[in-house]
Amino acid sequence: MQLKALAVPLCVLSLALSGCASKYVDPAQYSGFLKDYSNLKEEKSPSGADVMRWIDPKVDVRKFTSVYVEPSQLYPKPQPTEKIPQSTLNGITTYYDQTLKNAFVKALPLATGPGPGVLVVRPAITAASAKTKGLAPYEVIPIALVAAGVSAATGIRDQDTSLATEAAFLDGSNNKLVAQVVRKGAGADLENSDQVLQAKDFKAVLDVWAQDMVKSYQQLKK
Structure with missing residues (x-):
C-alpha cells in the first residue's frame, strides 16, 4: 500500500522535473488552434524570449x-x-484584445x-496555469493536474503562474x-495554492507579447 501511495506523487514530480527544462511550449501541448505547426522554428522574440515562430x-509587410x-x-x-474562474478567463481575453490594439495602433491604423x-x-x-514552485502544474486549462499531495508533503507554498x-x-x-x-510566459507569483488566479496576474506578460508582435512587424518592415 505504501508503494502504491507513493507512485502518484513520484510520477507527478517526475513530470514536473522533465517539464521545467523547456522554455518552449511542448509540441504535445499544441492546441490545434493553428492549422499547421510543421514550419515553426525556435526563435528569439524582440524582447529576447524563446518562441516558436x-x-x-x-x-x-509594407503592403499592409x-x-x-x-x-x-x-x-x-x-x-x-x-x-x-470564468471572470478571470474573460478578463484575460479582454485585456489581451486591448493591449494588442494599443500596441499595433502605434504602427498601423486599426x-x-x-x-x-x-x-x-x-x-x-491556449493555456493558463498555476503551479507550486518546483512541482507539476496545479491546474492547467483545459487539463487539470492536481499536485496537492506533493505540495503538502514539501511544505512549499508559493505558486508560479504561466500563460x-x-x-x-x-x-x-x-x-x-x-x-x-x-x-508561453510567466505571470505574477501567487502567495499560496488557495489564491485564485486573476486577470491582473497576467497583464505584464500580455503586454510583452503585444509589444513583441508589433516590434517583429516593424523589423520586417525595415
Whole structure:
C-alpha cells in the first residue's frame, strides 16, 4: 500500500522535473488552434524570449496599411474552475484584445475588419496555469493536474503562474497565412495554492507579447 501511495506523487514530480527544462511550449501541448505547426522554428522574440515562430519569407509587410485584431479566443474552450474562474478567463481575453490594439495602433491604423491592405491578427490563449514552485502544474486549462499531495508533503507554498498563446497573422485580402507564433510566459507569483488566479496576474506578460508582435512587424518592415 505504501508503494502504491507513493507512485502518484513520484510520477507527478517526475513530470514536473522533465517539464521545467523547456522554455518552449511542448509540441504535445499544441492546441490545434493553428492549422499547421510543421514550419515553426525556435526563435528569439524582440524582447529576447524563446518562441516558436514562422514568417513567410516572401511576405512584404509594407503592403499592409492597417491592422485588424480579431477578438482573442480561449482555445480549446476551457471549463472554469475555483482556481481559474470564468471572470478571470474573460478578463484575460479582454485585456489581451486591448493591449494588442494599443500596441499595433502605434504602427498601423486599426481596421474594422479584413480587406485589401489589412493585416489580420488572430490570437488565442491556449493555456493558463498555476503551479507550486518546483512541482507539476496545479491546474492547467483545459487539463487539470492536481499536485496537492506533493505540495503538502514539501511544505512549499508559493505558486508560479504561466500563460500560453498561439497567434496567426493573415493577409486580409485573401486570408493567406503570413506568420504564426507559439509562446508561453510567466505571470505574477501567487502567495499560496488557495489564491485564485486573476486577470491582473497576467497583464505584464500580455503586454510583452503585444509589444513583441508589433516590434517583429516593424523589423520586417525595415
